[in-house]
Amino acid sequence: MTATVLAMPGDEDLATGLRQRLRCAGDVVGLHRFPDEEVRVTVPAALDGRHVAVVARLDRPDGRLVPALLAAAAARDVGARRVGLVAPYLPYMRQDHAFQPGQAVSAHVVARVLRDAFDWLVTVDPHLHRIRRLEDVFVGPCRTVHAGPLLARWIADHVARPVVVGPDEESEQWVADVARRVGAPHVVLRKTRRGDRDVEVSVPGLDVAGGRTPVLVDDIVSTARTMSAAVRHLRRAGFPPPACVAVHGIFAGDAYETLLAAGAGAVVTTDTVRHGTNEIPVAPLLAEAVSSLLAG
Ligand code: R5P
Numbered sequence: 001m002t003a004t005v006l007a008m009p010g011d012e013d014l015a016t017g018l019r020q021r022l023r024c025a026g027d028v029v030g031l032h033r034f035p036d037e038e039v040r041v042t043v044p045a046a047l048d049g050r051h052v053a054v055v056a057r058l059d060r061p062d063g064r065l066v067p068a069l070l071a072a073a074a075a076r077d078v079g080a081r082r083v084g085l086v087a088p089y090l091p092y093m094r095q096d097h098a099f100q101p102g103q104a105v106s107a108h109v110v111a112r113v114l115r116d117a118f119d120w121l122v123t124v125d126p127h128l129h130r131i132r133r134l135e136d137v138f139v140g141p142c143r144t145v146h147a148g149p150l151l152a153r154w155i156a157d158h159v160a161r162p163v164v165v166g167p168d169e170e171s172e173q174w175v176a177d178v179a180r181r182v183g184a185p186h187v188v189l190r191k192t193r194r195g196d197r198d199v200e201v202s203v204p205g206l207d208v209a210g211g212r213t214p215v216l217v218d219d220i221v222s223t224a225r226t227m228s229a230a231v232r233h234l235r236r237a238g239f240p241p242p243a244c245v246a247v248h249g250i251f252a253g254d255a256y257e258t259l260l261a262a263g264a265g266a267v268v269t270t271d272t273v274r275h276g277t278n279e280i281p282v283a284p285l286l287a288e289a290v291s292s293l294l295a296g
Contacts, residue, residue: 002024002025002051003022003024003050003051003052003053003290003294004024004025004026004027004044004047004050004051004052004053004080005018005019005022005024005025005026005052005053005055006026006027006028006029006043006044006052006053006054006055006071006075007026007027007028007029007055008028008029008031008054008055008056008057008064008067008068008071009028009029009031010057010274011055011056011057012028013271014055014057014086014088014271014282014283014286015028015055016283017281017283017284017286017287018053018055018086018283018286018287018290021283021284021287021288021291022287022290022291022294027043027044029041029042029043029054029067029071030042030043031067037063039066039067039070041067041070041071041074042074043071043074043075043078044078045078046078047075047078047079047080048078048079048080049079049080049081050079050080050081051080051081051082051084051294052075052080052082052083052084053083053084053085053086053290054068054071054072054075054083054084054085054086054118055086056068056071056085056086056087057087057088057089057272057273057274058087058089058090058091059089059091059248059250059272059273061091061092061110065091065110065113068085068087068117069113069114069117072085072117072118073117082119082120083117083118083119084118084119084120084121084122084290084293085114085117085118085120085121085122086122086123086286086290087114087121087122087123088123088124088145088270088271088272088273088282088286089123089124089248089250089272089273090111090121090123090126090127090134091110092106092107092109092110093107093110093126093127093128093131093137094107094127094129094220095107096108096128096129096130096131097130107131107137108137111137111138112137114138115138115139115140118140119140119141120140120141120142120293121134121138121140121141121142121143122142122143122145122286122289122290122293123142123143123144123145124144124145124146124147124247124248124270124272124282124285124286125144125145125146125147125148125174125219125247125248126144127219127220129170141293141296143289143290143292143293145282145285145286145288145289146174146285147247147270147272147280147282147285148174148177148178148181149181150270150280150282150285151178151217151245151247151270151280152177152178152181152182153181154245154268154279154280155178155182155184155215155217155243155245156181156182156183158243158266158268159213159215159243160213161184161211161212161213162182162184162212162213162214162215162243163179163184163185163186163187163212163213163214163215164178164179164182164184164185164186164187164215164217165186165187165188165189165214165215165216165217165230165234165242166186166187166188166189166216166217166218167189167191167201167216167218167226167227167229167230168188168189168190168191168201168226169188169190169191171188171217171218171219172188174217174219175188175217178217184212184215185212189201189230189233191226191229193226196223196225197223197225198225199225199226199228199229200229201226201229201230201233213239213240213242213243213265214234214239214240214242214243215242215243215244215245216230216231216234216242216243216244216245216264217245217246218244218246218247219246219247219248220246220247220248220250221244221246221248221249221250221251221255221259221269222250222251222252222255223252223253223255223258224251224255224256224258224259225255225258227244227246227259227262227264228258228259228261228262228264229262230242231244231259231262231263231264232262232263235262235263240265241263241264241265242263242264242265243264243265243266243267243268244259244264244265244266244267244268245268245269246268246269246270247269247270247272248269248270248272248273249267249269249270249273249275249277249278250273250275251273251275251277256275256276256277268280270282271283
């Protein structure tokens with residue numbers, strides 16, 4: 001089935017990558033922001049009977065979710081047969097539990113809102129911790145793209161004698177996989193988070209890492225306090241500046257400067273979130289996933 005790929009403004013690069021690989025047509029969603037910050041969304045009128053994929057980066061989600069939801073509704077209003085979402089970063093997944101009575105479990109709420117608006121979803125390494133699979137929150141056709149192989153290729157091409165380091169126990173799953181692909185050993189640090197910007201890590205035995213260049217691998221860099229604490233420990237232990245490689249480089253506020261000041265070497269991310277550190281494009285993997293969904 002051929003699709004029409006609609007880019008949210010600012011996400012044309014990803015949409016172009018998808019369109020080229022899927023060999024299909026596309027356009028950009030029109031967005032007018034009113035003085036009160038509400039938006040008017042306009043999609044192309046010629047979507048009758050089409051299968052539409054809306055491409056939307058959803059980091060900083062509070063200003064981006066509503067336009068994407070409106071684009072889906074508008075596409076249906078002009079006759080689109082099915083409307084899917086390609087959101088390389090799936091927001092709000094970290095709040096997956098009510099730690100205090102009254103807290104919203106945003107992972108479930110946001111996934112439900114997306115499910116109501118879209119027929120299917122493609123995303124890259126959603127932060128799933130207590131929730132096991134994407135299907136457990138987005139109850140419908142969906143594909144999770146794993147960036148691990150791309151991170152591994154970057155490390156293999158750029159770092160001689162690496163040791164792959166995970167900043168916390170949660171990262172063990174993808175750190176072990178990346179290390180295996182690179183053919184390098186891995187270690188996992190222990191993290192204690194006391195607040196949004198207050199993180200401590202401790203370093204277990206680093207014997208396997210001797211004489212190697214550490215490469216910190218994480219799914220998300222948000223405040224960069226986790227990576228910065230890990231970098232400082234490794235530097236204190238006498239290692240060269242660690243490379244920092246992440247799937248989603250959110251870099252909130254002064255995060256990037258904090259990480260550099262901690263003593264990081266190269267800082268590299270995929271382009272699921274726009275940032276100056278983007279070096280690893282995910283469009284080829286997104287296109288494969290969309291194509292398999294369309295075929296299904
Ligand atoms: C947490 O479980 C994630 O895998 C990341 O380690 C975390 O989101 C990083 O956050 P920050 O950059 O704010 O320390």
